Structure formats: structure tokens, C-alpha cells
Amino acid sequence: MSRGRAGEPLHVVTVCGVGMGSSLILRMTAEKALAELGVPARVEATDVSSAKSLRPDVILGQGMHTSEFAGAAPIVLAVSNFVDAEALKRDLEGPLRDKGWLE
């Protein structure tokens, strides 16, 4: 069983400038990637300014945004293609394993 910090589903936040377009599409892609990895997760889309205060386990977004989030979550990952679940799966696997959230 893979799980986040408190034994709860992973709290994943996807970010974009507005929080209701690109981030929403990335949320759908992330949900698919995490489901295929078998990692229970709650994925939330938000704007850049709200993301930090949510203190999530994982922050996903464009590199131009994730650079603002260094240290704001255990995993901060820059994603360039928001509709490619396969690529996101590959990029998430390593960091999730490192944190013990994926066996």
C-alpha cells in the first residue's frame, strides 16, 4: 500500500496562473497517472498564489511556476506536457519511490 505523509491519500496540487484551465487539465492527467501507478491521491487544481498555503505532498506545474515552490512540498515537479499521462507517470515514479510513497 502506497500512501502519503500521514497514511492518508497523497495530497497533490496542480497549479497554473488562474487555477481553472491548464491546472484543471493537469489535474485530470495527474489523476490518471497516479491511478495507473496505484498511488491513492487527492488531486486539487489551484492558482500559483494559493498553492503554497495548502502545504501539499506534491506540487505539479509548469517549470516557470514550480521554480517558485522550491521547498514548499516534499515533491515539486515541473511538467511541460499537461496532457501526457505516460510521461508524467515516468517522471513521478522516481520521486515517489524516493519518498517511500510508491513500492
Added chain:
Amino acid sequence: MSPYLHVRVGVDVPGWQEAIRAACTPLLTAGVVEPRYVDACIDMVRRHGPYAVLAPGIALPHARPEDGVHRVGVSVAVLSFPVEFGHPENDPVDVVIAFGSPDAEQHIDLLAALAGGLSTGLADRLRAASDATEATKLIEEVIEDV
């Protein structure tokens, strides 16, 4: 009410701001959004960077519901020549999908359907479409259940 949809192909623009304007204009003409919404879409990219370029060649410009949106609508402009948005990986862009939503909920099914289409090659199918009628059909197939 089903979302307003407009699709154009062979759109000629010199740069990213004109590309956003070209994609937004049908929304404006149809009364889906107010003129200030178009400026807000451009301003978002200026302020937050070209994050709206969400995959190689594909931009999804939009602003907030409070920037003047009356109903859910999407307008697609397939460009004749790709333009640079300044995105480090996904430039240049030739498929511009502008949308607006009057709140944070009403557009979710539409975007989910579009995301599904885009993850299975919708942008390439649009690029190959010979005219607006064909391109419109391609989008309609993807969002038919919305």
C-alpha cells in the same frame, strides 16, 4: 445549455497576442465574453508567463470568470504559421483554444473532454483538417457528451 463552440482554421497572425485575440474574437462576437476578457487573457500570460501553452504546439488561453464571461464557450483557432509564446519546451504554437466560464464549475466537463481529446492526438487531427467544417466536427466528436 451546451457550450458555445466556434472553430477556425488557416488563421494568419504575426504573434502570440494576436493569436489570443484571434481565438477570442468569436467568443466576443457571440456575446460569450466581454471585450475586457480578451485583454485579461493576454494580461494573464504577461503576468504569469506562457503557462497556457500546456503541451507542444497547444495553447489554452483563458482568464477568470469575473473578467466578464456570460456562458461557457470555447473557440479554436488553428494557425497557418506557428507563433512563439516564449514557452521553453512547447513553442511554437499553432493550435489556440480560448475558453471562458462564468464560474469555477461549469466548464469542467468541457475541459475534461478536451483534455481527453488532446491526449489522444486531437491537435494533430485539427492541423490536418482541410476546413473549418471538418475541424468543427473533430471538436464536436470530442465534446459530444458535454
